Amino acid sequence: MILTAVVAVTLVMAPYTLIDPLNLPKLSTLAFFAIIALSLYVPVIKSLFDSGHKVLVSVLLLFVLQIFLVLFLSGANFGGQFYGTFGRNTGALAYLSLALLLLSTALVASKDFLMKFIRITLIIGAVLVFYGNLQYFGHEPFPFVNAYTVNAPIGTFGNPDFQSAFMGLIAVVAFTMALNKALKISVRTGLTLLGIASLIVVYETIAKQGYFSFIAGSGVVVILWLFMTKRSTLAKALSGVGIVGGGLVFLALINSGPLATLIYKGSLAARGYYWKAAFKMLVEHPFFGVGMDGFVDWYRRARPADYYKNEFFSFSNASHNVYLDIASSGGFPLILLYFAIVALVIFSIVKVVRRGNGFDVYFVAAVGAWVAYQVQSFVSINQIGLAIWGWVLSGLIIGYEVNTRTMETAVVPSTNNKNKSKRAKVAPEQLPLSTVISIFGGIMIAAIVAIPPYYVNASFYSAVKSGDIKAIQNAAYLKPLDERRLLHVATILRDNKLEAEAIDVVRDATRNYSDSFDLWQLWASIPTATPSDVAHAKAEMKRLDPLNPDI
Secondary structure, eight states, rough: HHHHHHHHHHHOTTTTTTTSSSHHHHHHHHHHHHHHHHHHHHGGGGGGGGGGTTHHHHHHHHHHHHHHHHHHHSSOOOHHHHHHHHHOSHHHHHHHHHHHHHHHHHOOHHHHHHHHHHHHOOOOOOHHHHHHHHHTTOOOOSOOOOOTTTTTTTTTTHHHHHHHHHHHHHHHHHHTTTTTTSSOOHHHHHOOOOHHHHHHHHHHHHHHHHHHHHHHHHHHHHHHHHHHTHHHHHHHHHHHHHHHHHHHOOOOOOTTTHHHHHHTTTTTHHHHHHHHHHHHHHHSSTTTTOOTTHHHHHHHHOOOOTTTTTTTTOOOOSOOOHHHHHHHHHHHHHHHHHHHHHHHHHHHHHHHTTTOOOHHHHHHHHHHHHHHHHHHHTOOOOOOOHHHHHHHHHHHHHHHHHHHHHHHHHHHOOSSSHHHHHTOOOOOOOOOHHHHHHHHHHHHHHHHHHHHHHHHHHHHHHHHTTOOOOHHHHHTTTOOOOOOHHHHHHHHHHTTTOOOHHHHHHHHHHHHOOTHHHHHHHHHHHHHOOOHHHHHHHHHHHHOOTTTTTT
């Protein structure tokens, strides 16, 4: 089920059916699988605290608890926090689902599962190499509007940066597995070609993230290979070089150090403003943040004072740094707990390496992929199709360390023919009734949570395609409500000279989403709005964007 979830969330799209054909279907798919995963181990949840996973379970429970505290105490709109910002959908539901899949993966992680996961990873990589090249050569089969460089591959992620990062991750896994001497030479050759093809797609995206991810992931693979093959002196030396290089790149990302002139330019310069704004949100809202996925409502208030002076007029609904996104959304407690998860992964890697059981190529490939994800997450958005890889890989590494440790210390049963014969006669174990009931309940809850936003978005898309103003107006109020949908409906009504109806919609919308700059701006632009309403709308715009000299 976990493997299916990874495949589905990465590849799922919904062209011709949704206003947002990429992020929302990924959220719905992620939530559906995660809730069912939870239902599988609910009957034995207490036993997890007596297992080798008790530390991970405790950290994840605190992580989930903090998310719920943020939902109720941050002051942001509950629905907006739960499903997340339109076009991102990285709200509470996304993070709760990712945490559940992390734990699920940790529980089942084994050598056999690790091998299956790596194989699935390579298959998905091959699919997206093929699809990316279709896009690059102008043969996109779906009617996506590519707002980026013409024909730059966006894969199933909707953005060439994300496609680039994922291809860098795939290249790390492919080249690492090519080191596996147990494989046939033809297979190793194919893996090498897949790695090269992945880097070609990175080049086609014109995005640097894939290169950074590949270099970092491959560097860690080489270091682990040296450690595991007893070349510790060389491994330590290379680790030192990597730390220094990583430090120089980090300085360049904040426009310092000798590499700044090469790296800090264009979009990274804009990211500097996003990062400063996110850090300010964290400092000013240390306990509960600004709300899950709340960056979009607070950016204008938190951006640096020299924003307009330096002619940076771009706007973002995310900080373009996963760590800062989590920090600004949920405060210091949430980011510290996320750091704890990362620390558990690092400790698990160290423990596996110290066992000294030789070069475990599958484990090292997973670690290389995890590092590749972490590198891209430092300069990118937590896009759900990528995020699932970071969280599932975290669970895989932590669980692999715990579960293989348990297996290695256990007494190995006899494998003589007599015992084999006895095992062959054992019938498959039946699921307990409590588990069956739990799974059924999980499916029902998953459907209730995951399907409504998808259904509502599809209904709105259908109404817009029909051109029926009444249907569009009715679709605005379908539950769960969505700020972007209300804004879209009000804009359509205004543009069709139905200004009274537009005012009704925007008035209702601002009651639910009082921190939406776009809604107040739309209200102020409606010609028949009363002077007092326009004055009130502009006052709210000034509150939300106090540094804007044009308000």
